[in-house]
Amino acid sequence: MNALSQSLQRIGAIVFKELRQLTRDRPTFGMVVMVPLIQLLLFGFAINTNVRDLPVGVVDLSHTQTGRELVSDLTATQIVTFTRTYQTPKQAEDAIRRGQVHAVLVIPVDFGQRLQDRRPIAQWMIDGSDTVVGNALLALQQMPFSSGFETQPVVRNNTFEMALFFNPERRSAVNIVPGLVAIVLTMTMVMFTSAALVRERERGNLELLITTPVQSSEIMIGKIVPYIFVGLIQVTIILGLGHVIFDVPVNGRLDQLALGVFAFISASLTLGLLVSTVAKTQLQAMQLTVFLLIPSILLSGFMFPYEGMPKAAQWIAEALPATHFIRMVRAIVLRGATLEDLQPDLWWLIGFTVLGVVAAASRFKKRLD
Amino acid sequence: MTEQLPAGAQEWAIETRGMTRRFGDFVAVDQLDLRIPHKTIYGFLGPNGCGKSTSMRLITGLLTPSAGSIRVLGMEIPEQTELLRRRLGYMTQKFSLYDDLTVLENLRFMAQIYNIDSRRAKQLIESQLGRYQLDERKGRLAGTLSGGQRQRLALAAATLHQPELLILDEPTSAVDPENRRDFWEKLFDLCDSGTTILVSTHYMDEAERCHGLAIMESGAKRADGSPAQLMRELGAKVVEVDGENLRLLKQQLGELPEVVSTAQQGTHLRVLVTDTIDDPETWLRTAHPELVTNRQIRAVRPSLEDVFVHCTGNNAAKGEGTRQ
Numbered sequence: 001m002n003a004l005s006q007s008l009q010r011i012g013a014i015v016f017k018e019l020r021q022l023t024r025d026r027p028t029f030g031m032v033v034m035v036p037l038i039q040l041l042l043f044g045f046a047i048n049t050n051v052r053d054l055p056v057g058v059v060d061l062s063h064t065q066t067g068r069e070l071v072s073d074l075t076a077t078q079i080v081t082f083t084r085t086y087q088t089p090k091q092a093e094d095a096i097r098r099g100q101v102h103a104v105l106v107i108p109v110d111f112g113q114r115l116q117d118r119r120p121i122a123q124w125m126i127d128g129s130d131t132v133v134g135n136a137l138l139a140l141q142q143m144p145f146s147s148g149f150e151t152q153p154v155v156r157n158n159t160f161e162m163a164l165f166f167n168p169e170r171r172s173a174v175n176i177v178p179g180l181v182a183i184v185l186t187m188t189m190v191m192f193t194s195a196a197l198v199r200e201r202e203r204g205n206l207e208l209l210i211t212t213p214v215q216s217s218e219i220m221i222g223k224i225v226p227y228i229f230v231g232l233i234q235v236t237i238i239l240g241l242g243h244v245i246f247d248v249p250v251n252g253r254l255d256q257l258a259l260g261v262f263a264f265i266s267a268s269l270t271l272g273l274l275v276s277t278v279a280k281t282q283l284q285a286m287q288l289t290v291f292l293l294i295p296s297i298l299l300s301g302f303m304f305p306y307e308g309m310p311k312a313a314q315w316i317a318e319a320l321p322a323t324h325f326i327r328m329v330r331a332i333v334l335r336g337a338t339l340e341d342l343q344p345d346l347w348w349l350i351g352f353t354v355l356g357v358v359a360a361a362s363r364f365k366k367r368l369d
Numbered sequence: 370m371t372e373q374l375p376a377g378a379q380e381w382a383i384e385t386r387g388m389t390r391r392f393g394d395f396v397a398v399d400q401l402d403l404r405i406p407h408k409t410i411y412g413f414l415g416p417n418g419c420g421k422s423t424s425m426r427l428i429t430g431l432l433t434p435s436a437g438s439i440r441v442l443g444m445e446i447p448e449q450t451e452l453l454r455r456r457l458g459y460m461t462q463k464f465s466l467y468d469d470l471t472v473l474e475n476l477r478f479m480a481q482i483y484n485i486d487s488r489r490a491k492q493l494i495e496s497q498l499g500r501y502q503l504d505e506r507k508g509r510l511a512g513t514l515s516g517g518q519r520q521r522l523a524l525a526a527a528t529l530h531q532p533e534l535l536i537l538d539e540p541t542s543a544v545d546p547e548n549r550r551d552f553w554e555k556l557f558d559l560c561d562s563g564t565t566i567l568v569s570t571h572y573m574d575e576a577e578r579c580h581g582l583a584i585m586e587s588g589a590k591r592a593d594g595s596p597a598q599l600m601r602e603l604g605a606k607v608v609e610v611d612g613e614n615l616r617l618l619k620q621q622l623g624e625l626p627e628v629v630s631t632a633q634q635g636t637h638l639r640v641l642v643t644d645t646i647d648d649p650e651t652w653l654r655t656a657h658p659e660l661v662t663n664r665q666i667r668a669v670r671p672s673l674e675d676v677f678v679h680c681t682g683n684n685a686a687k688g689e690g691t692r693q
Contacts, residue, residue, distance in 0.1 A: 207465055213482065
């Protein structure tokens with residue numbers, strides 16, 4: 001019994017020492033609270049697989065009152081919100097490729113005639129590059145609709161004809177693989193750079209380095225450049241193997257893809273640098289990376305569509321480089337879009353990088369105080 | 370220097386006036402005035418936490434002073450820190466080169482950081498490897514070197530760009546005595562070739578080798594001068610007392626107001642007595658005969674340790690040891 005109580009005392013000593021150390025390591029202690037809190041909020045509020053209010057467009061070739069009624073009936077389902085009107089199906093297709101809308105409803109010229117017979121009354125052109133979005137829209141296929149003028153109720157199999165673009169077989173690999181590029185890059189790029197600088201600080205290298213003529217911005221750039229190549233290698237592996245094994249097409253131009261990837265890698269590395277100016281130890285850098293990684297996976301549109309999230313979650317998502325890159329990479333790889341179509345996202349990434357490097361360099365003073 | 374300088378502007382390699390650094394409520398360096406001449410080895414002697422490292426960081430511009438002015442090699446610090454960097458070599462307390470690079474790679478890296486052109490860098494590295502006996506180990510990872518080898522590598526890297534001022538923060542704390550002696554030989558070589566060296570230490574034997582010395586405690590300077598001068602001007606006399614039962618004697622002597630400090634060294638007790646007593650032996654024999662019967666008393670030359678003990682701790686409060 002005595003031996004047991006001695007053992008308990010020793011265990012107690014270690015337990016309290018450990019707790020004391022934990023409370024003194026502020027960032028780690030913060031993680032204890034923040035990780036479950038943020039996860040709960042993300043899973044509880046933000047992640048909503050019931051997609052609502054998808055932005056869609058309409059091409060009304062019939063120009064009829066009934067056509068407008070169809071639009072308002074669809075709006076009433078709350079699955080879609082009509083944000084754009086296009087003149088021709090060609091325009092509509094371009095808009096989908098650019099990512100302006102996820103789908104376009106085309107109401108044909110013979111709309112009135114179709115209401116009377118058993119043919120589908122209109123067509124949905126759907127962006128299949130996001131399978132969750134695609135599935136949500138496919139649910140509309142059999143929505144009942146009648147104009148009220150039919151002599152007798154028309155029984156038809158499908159109300160709409162569905163044209164699924166870019167991923168007609170609805171294979172999830174096609175959707176996941178390009179998105180995975182964003183997640184893997186976020187994880188490795190942020191972790192590499194944040195750990196790289198913190199490691200130098202931990203080992204004391206930095207104290208020597210800052211007494212030399214090296215400028216802080218030179219240290220920052222010197223830390224970023226090697227990992228750009230690491231990132232490009234990773235992208236090549238993911239998309240190359242994705243193409244070979246999962247038959248994921250690369251529809252866009254490779255130079256455009258490389259440029260987009262380059263912008264995202266730079267932004268992610270900048271994020272890593274910012275982490276490194278906050279974290280004091282490699283463990284803290286790792287934790288902060290995970291902290292950034294969770295929303296990058298959950299909010300960026302990688303797993304759940306951006307449009308399904310409440311406004312607040314969308315704002316957070318907009319702040320993450322991964323969100324912008326996922327839009328870009330899916331557009332370029334799957335829909336064959338060009339960077340010209342994706343200017344807002346591209347500029348956002350460039351702006352983030354520039355501001356981030358400036359912020360990191362100014363936070364990283366060549367001083368110890 | 371061809372341009373006319375105001376008189377005395379270049380007289381000192383390092384000159385500080387009222388240099389102070391606070392961390393919150395804690396005063397790490399308190400009103401420190403230093404004047405360190407060119408081409409000398411100047412030492413900071415003091416216990417851990419006395420402000421040696423902080424003072425060095427203030428002088429190198431790594432920390433901003435809370436008050437006071439600092440001039441190093443004629444440059445205002447911290448304003449002109451970037452200019453100083455090229456003329457300064459700094460060796461941190463902890464080994465701060467890259468463990469996962471080889472000796473040669475580390476030196477090449479430092480040469481590039483200081484923008485030394487590659488042909489000249491090759492020559493310099495070659496001569497550094499020879500001078501610091503690293504030739505045979507140039508392909509070894511720095512992390513696998515012994516303490517003494519690392520120290521030599523660190524010194525080779527810090528002096529690669531031939532700085533005018535070399536600052537060494539406890540350079541020999543992880544080195545055995547033999548390597549320490551070698552290391553100091555190298556420092557004297559550097560000093561002879563014109564380098565000013567500022568070094569901190571808590572070893573008396575090292576401090577005694579310096580041309581000039583500042584004894585520091587709690588962020589303040591307690592005494593400064595050359596070691597010989599400090600020992601000569603020690604405001605106390607030293608006697609050694611032999612005999613049995615030294616522990617008890619130490620306690621009894623320690624209670625006397627005239628005794629500054631006592632320390633047992635093997636079979637004798639080293640006793641510091643204030644300057645007010647002319648002849649400590651006679652004084653002990655007449656004033657406290659009961660303590661020193663059958664004991665030998667010998668007057669000895671003060672050592673640097675005596676100076677240190679006299680200037681620091683509670684003794685400093687008596688004001689005797691503080692001198693400008």
